Amino acid sequence: MTRYIQRHSRLARVTHGVAAVSCIFLALTGVAVFTPAISEALGGTFVYWMRMLHRIAAVPFILFPLIALVRSPKGAAHLFKNNIFGKWDKDDWEFARKFVPYLFNPQKVHMPPQHEVKGAQRMADGGLVIMGILMALSGLVMWAEAGWIPGSTGIAMSASLIWAAHIIHDIGFLVIIVFGLGHIYLGAGIFQPYKGTANLMWGDGKVSEADAAYHWGYWANTRLGTGEGVTTEKK
Amino acid sequence: MAKPNDVAIYFDSSLCTGCKGCQVACKQWNELPAPLGHNVTEFSGSLQSPMDLNGDTRLIQTFHEEESGNKFQPINWAIGRRSCMHCTDAACVEVCSSHALFHDKNGIVNFDTEKCNGCQYCRTACPFDVPRFRPGDHKIDKCTACMDRLEKGGIPACVKTCQPEALRFGNRDEMIAKAKARVEVLKAKGFSKAEVYGETEMGGLHVIYVCKHGHEAYGLPTNPQKKAVYDSHKLFRPLGGIAAAATVAGLALSWISARKYHRDDLTIDEAKKTWTPEQQAKADAELKAALEEKEEK
Amino acid sequence: AADTAKKPYKLVSTQEFTNICCYCAGGCGVICSVRNGELVNLEGDPDHPVNKGGLCPKGATMFNLRNVVTPDRKVKHNESRLLKPQVRRPGSDKWEDISWEDAFNEIARHVKKTRDENFVEYEDGVLVNRNDGMASIGAAQLQTEEAWLVQKFCRSLGSVQIDNQTRPCHSSTPAGFAPTFGRGSMTSHWCDIENADVVMSIGSNSVESHPLSSRYIERAQRKGGTWIVVDPRYTRSAAQADLYACIRPGTDIAFFGGMMNYILSNNLWQDEYVKNYTNAPCLINPDFKFDPESGHFTGYNPDTHKYDDETWSYQTASDREWDTKGAMNWVTKPGVPKFKYPTVHEPKKDMTLQDPNCVFQIMKRHYSRYTLDKVSSVTGIDKEVLEKVYQVYTSTGKRERVGTILYALGETQHTFGSQNCRSMAVIQLLLGNVGVPGGGVNALRGEPNVQGSTDIAATSDGLPGYLNYPRQDKHAKLADWLAKETYADGYYTNKPKFMVSILKEWYGENATVENDYGYDWMPKLPHEYRDASMIPTWNRMRDGKVKGYFVWGMNPAHFAPNASNARRGLAKLDWMVVSDIVPTETSDFWKEPGFDVKSCKTEIYRLPAALIYERPGSIVNSGRMLQWREQAVPPLGQAKWDLEMMSEIFTRVQDLYRKEGGKCPEAVTKVNWDYKVDGKWSMERVARALNGYNTVTGKFLKTYGDLQADGTSACGCWIYVGYWNNDDAPLDHTKQPVYRRGTEDPSGLGVFPNWAWVWPANRRILYNRGAADMKGQPWNPKRDLLHWDEKAQKWVCYDVPDFVAAKDGKGVPPNNKAFMMTWEQYSRLFPNHGMADGPLPEHYEPWESPVKNQINGSQNNPCAIYTNDPSVKRADPDKFPIVATTYSVVEHWQAGGQTRNCPWLVEISPRPFVEMSEELAKEKGIKNKDLVRVWNNRGEVRVQAMVTKRLKPVMVDGKPHHILGCPHHFSFIGRYASDRWTMNDLTPNVGDPNSQIPEYRGFLVNVEKA
């Protein structure tokens, strides 16, 4: 028998899933616009359709988080207050300091216990969320400028607005790529010590006592102590 | 800067009668459509029609009238040409997200429709607001200087059709010399604002204008600048690539070094034992607070 | 597209055919590139000396007449083209398909019935053989060969109610020129404009209407020349000019009169020229007077509104009879019809120009009333501007300087249009500018082949080659015609040769000296010959007197003055045949909104015509150049050449008369219609008839000298002898003079003598004796078109001399015979006859005018015609104070049948509009683009306003008057663009007494926000 802690709600998981898939899709299709070589190799029409898909993918990317926000404003507030802008304590700093060496030598480097969201994780997830929002805003500006549907004439805009949108979109892309790759690496449990984390977002949202204790010691201790969201299941 | 054997289209506004022959000759040669519906195009209130370039219109003549105050020649009627200027420092080429736009031989800015993905960055970057999107095939379209004709030793369709010889085509330096000479003649005739446009603008245009009434009257920008909107690409495109590559490389390394690692499945209590006393105390305190909070509820 | 190197080059493996533009009379050369029987490209012919590869927007879109480009950039056939013959049955509201065979048979049947029922054999005791129930219009869009057949077709069917585009267009030009110079055409040609020191465009907006002219005018300017534009509107021409004068519509004679006064009172005339090459020294009957009080010359009859020109005659010095033993011995040859030979009445002259009755002094007196102040007050031209224009233009009166006048409809389309044309001719003579390179009075002709159709006389009052058509009152028999029309002296002593050759071609073998070469079969014009022209014809249709109508590429429902009146006429016809490339307001007049279709019984045949590059044939440009069009592609759908249609119908009518008899069947059956080669109608074969051939040997006539009056030559149009004269390849156009492509220009004056062929006799500049002084030396060595080489005793010519330069192989030393087409052999500042409304141009107000005539006591031309028809409904200036004038824009063509069906042109000029000044707009509360209503008693239009600084109110007699500019291209039929309203519903159907041209310019309307 193993104890599990419910870590992510269904809503959070669905929202994350949709956002994650569309985000990856947006990145891939975005890269096509970014990269002349692709147009040259596969033809402009191919990339044109990539661009159109980019727009289509943007819709769930924007829509699902918004739905989640409406359905569970508390969850969203929690996400921002606790998971992104939460206070950093000594252990958070230590974790952050050790994170890089840890990535390359998990055998030797030992991490301090963490709260619900690790300090560094806060930075990464927060980065993704905030960049996602900025991507959405800047993307919408670019979209409007080019015309909403194929064939429509775009909305005339000041050069500085267009410029800002592009700068933001470009920075956002860079950040999302770097953080996103890291996030997937860890989140999907490719990184050996993180094995099984994928289940948190892509499975039932539950974390086993052992995994919780390893990743988020303080949080696990509290949850298991109070029994909140804790279930006991056969392995 | 433009090269010595570059070519240029010469446009002399003081000879242009605004007949728009060039406009339609362009469509004829390049097989560009006009609307096929009934009474589709609206009256513009001016002789200019259509009012702006569009995906199927690479060239329009523009009309602007002012009173001159001279009763022997009472109107300054500025009839201009709006089309690609074939800039030496072409913003569109720089920004093109597909390398569809490129500098052809002779300085002409040509493009390859096959490559264009319709992102329209070129349009936004162009200081003359030239390239236009074609909804039909999702591509950009603009003047190519009739490169196919040039390659066969011909001259652009618009130039050839011009009855009053307002349009010419030839070596760029010769066209500039011609324009300068013409401006002198116009000045002597009393057109004090007459000037050449295109010699230095954007590193040298490959359309050389004689502006009879000064360039402003023709809506040509003073000291045009490429719109800096996409400068970020220059920095971020490579940066994005490098960052992504570095991240992937780093993570791969991490994966390799962590491959052998297996952690034990510890219960929370077992785990706690590996913590420092300070950490254990903090954990206990937090649990206590949580339990108290629960109690209160 | 041009943008990828991947596509094969557009012209790969195409075949090239040369053709000539189907729009203005510029005659620009085009090249049609064809692959697999389909047109893939059409652009200017770079070798062509006239356009040098250039094409204006209409020329550049000729591709669109057959093919259009779809939004996905595919090329497909233009859906507006007519593809099969159709008929609209009486009372029906739709077109039904019909086979060609049935259509021809039904039409032939209609023709025969109409002819038999409306045949007039005798009138006032004269055999007239006329079919008054049938009329025909159009020809100027057709090939010359076809245009010529139009008149032969109609007249052979007894109809004299024949007109074509020249009537509403430039009919005033020959009417004004022929009495002045002896011929009626543009005196020079396009490339020559470049040689001018001063160009004056008046009533011509040539950069829009004849865009090729801009090349030559602007070249002249670049060489230091000055360009003056006189127009009520600041046009695209005005924009390029050095000097612009804004003139009130219809006041040009005041302007010209003022210029003549300026010349005559400031000693600016070219003395040597005027004294020798004009009739300035000739003395006129002392009874001749002009009375400013009444505004009439002597001889006016107020009841008939006509002049008796007896007092306008010369005082005779001596009489001379024809020498039928010597130079005129040909008249006595066997086979030449007998007639009374004319006598030469040598005029009295005063070479000092002092005699008060000499032409010079008469003119001086007459125009002394046209002072700067008066002219400024009448025309609205600012006095300083006026004086500047006079000063600059009259500077060309100096020997070494030359000026050219370019004009068109602003001059011709008035109730005094012919006098406008004469005014310019006179000014040019006074300044010594006629015949000189860079000079001339250049009537910029309109329709592509209007020159050709004028030459071949597809008009009620002419015979091919500028001969007068026989009238019942003057020319009952051939001998009458010969006696009255043959000139006593000069080149027109040869008229019997021209006439007999026409008849010989017409009736072939059936024409013999015994039967006067068939002269009696020809229908004769009625006494009121002007009633056979188009305006009264529509009135007679409306009154039920005309039953059948042939329309060959013309659109009277749209172009007619007071067009709704003409449409009412069409609705009364029994039948109508319309040959066109597209549906027009004429073929589809019953589709006009609000028209009562059911009660309209007209049976209408709509026949699809082939395009100009879908058939061969020749065309004549404004510079009288005949050029051959090659057939590039087969006709679209079932379309046919007009030649085929005409011939099929005519031969069927002939068969009916042969089989069934009827009224005077011989007049139809005796007609020669041998235009087939190998069983197919052949344009080349018609060309042979037009050029002429020897009836004995069958060989082509080489030159005018081969024409005979004894029946041994047959020739459709004498002035064309030489355009198709190579017997070695009678059916191969590439071997004929008309297809010559030599680009050399030995004179450097733009003559291009080896390009195509120009009538007369390949002369490029008419009256070119005027290029040299009395010693035979050029006035200015820079402009050496021809000169007398004293040593060699011969003329050195870069152009074919238009005078007798050599006789019997020897040079003829310079003399004063500079105008060999008048019997005097000099030009006439004062014509004794030939002008219906006076020998000197005099200002009258347009038929509708907001002001009083300030120059004489007659408000309007006392001889104006057709004014009494009830449909005219003259506008009262109190209710309709605004002066309207119509014109064209460069992007569209006339009735728009062609250009409104070309998407590329519709896009660059999509909708109808009227132009007005900011002042008028403000007064009426109208903003740019607002819909406005323009109306008068005849009709109304609702179009958008173009409010512009380019129009200004004019100050007349101290008060401002508004001018409204009304382009006239839109109406209710059209695939890509049409409009419910027709501008010509506003214009008055009144006419000029000499030319019967309508007054499309300067009429009254009112305007309000709609």
Ligand SMILES: Nc1nc2c(c(=O)[nH]1)N[C@H]1C(S)=C(S)[C@@H](COP(=O)(O)OP(=O)(O)OC[C@H]3O[C@@H](n4cnc5c(=O)[nH]c(N)nc54)[C@H](O)[C@@H]3O)O[C@H]1N2
């Ligand atoms: N693009 C184009 N070209 C054409 C044609 C066309 O329809 N479209 N039509 C062709 C034909 S058939 C013809 S006949 C010619 C006509 O050629 P034009 O006569 O040159 O053409 P329009 O525009 O009819 O008239 C010329 C000018 O006359 C001015 N005008 C009007 N009334 C008066 C007046 O009373 N006095 C003076 N001095 N000027 C006046 C008008 O403002 C106009 O600018 O063009 C031919 N070329």
Ligand SMILES: Nc1nc2c(c(=O)[nH]1)N[C@H]1C(S)=C(S)[C@@H](COP(=O)(O)OP(=O)(O)OC[C@H]3O[C@@H](n4cnc5c(=O)[nH]c(N)nc54)[C@H](O)[C@@H]3O)O[C@H]1N2
């Ligand atoms: N208010 C006003 N009215 C005017 C004028 C004006 O200045 N003001 N101008 C007048 C003048 S100058 C003129 S010339 C007339 C012109 O009046 P129209 O001659 O009636 O006008 P177009 O549009 O030239 O008509 C020619 C027709 O011929 C057809 N066509 C073209 N090619 C061929 C062919 O090969 N065969 C046949 N069968 N048909 C063909 C065309 O489709 C078109 O419908 O209008 C006159 N009307």
Ligand code: HEM
């Ligand atoms: C949510 C909303 C988003 C919207 C509306 C959006 C919209 C756009 C638009 C309109 C463009 C301009 C190119 C074009 O016209 O096709 C663009 C470019 C791009 N997008 Fe997005 N995007 C969004 C999110 C993202 C995300 C999440 C990523 C990647 C992680 C991304 C990556 C890119 C990239 C790389 C480009 C090319 C940038 C450039 O060349 O400047 N986008 N996006």
Ligand code: HEM
């Ligand atoms: C296949 C790819 C991905 C996997 C396997 C994955 C996995 C995970 C997992 C396991 C978590 C939970 C971490 C935790 O419980 O602390 C998580 C959280 C999160 N992920 Fe992803 N993720 C993926 C892609 C993305 C992408 C592309 C985004 C970017 C927009 C994203 C944004 C987030 C955010 C914002 C959170 C935090 C949610 C929270 O704190 O409640 N994820 N992800």
Ligand code: SF4
């Ligand atoms: S063709 Fe020549 S004259 Fe006509 S609008 Fe173009 S540049 Fe001007």
Ligand code: SF4
């Ligand atoms: S004008 Fe605009 S589109 Fe043309 S080359 Fe310059 S930047 Fe490019």
Ligand code: SF4
């Ligand atoms: S739209 Fe312009 S910038 Fe974008 S790919 Fe096409 S040509 Fe290049």
Ligand code: SF4
């Ligand atoms: S050069 Fe060719 S593509 Fe460019 S405007 Fe002229 S005709 Fe059109």
Ligand code: SF4
């Ligand atoms: S309309 Fe006249 S100027 Fe224009 S292309 Fe035709 S012939 Fe030439």
Ligand SMILES: [Mo]
């Ligand atoms: Mo005309």
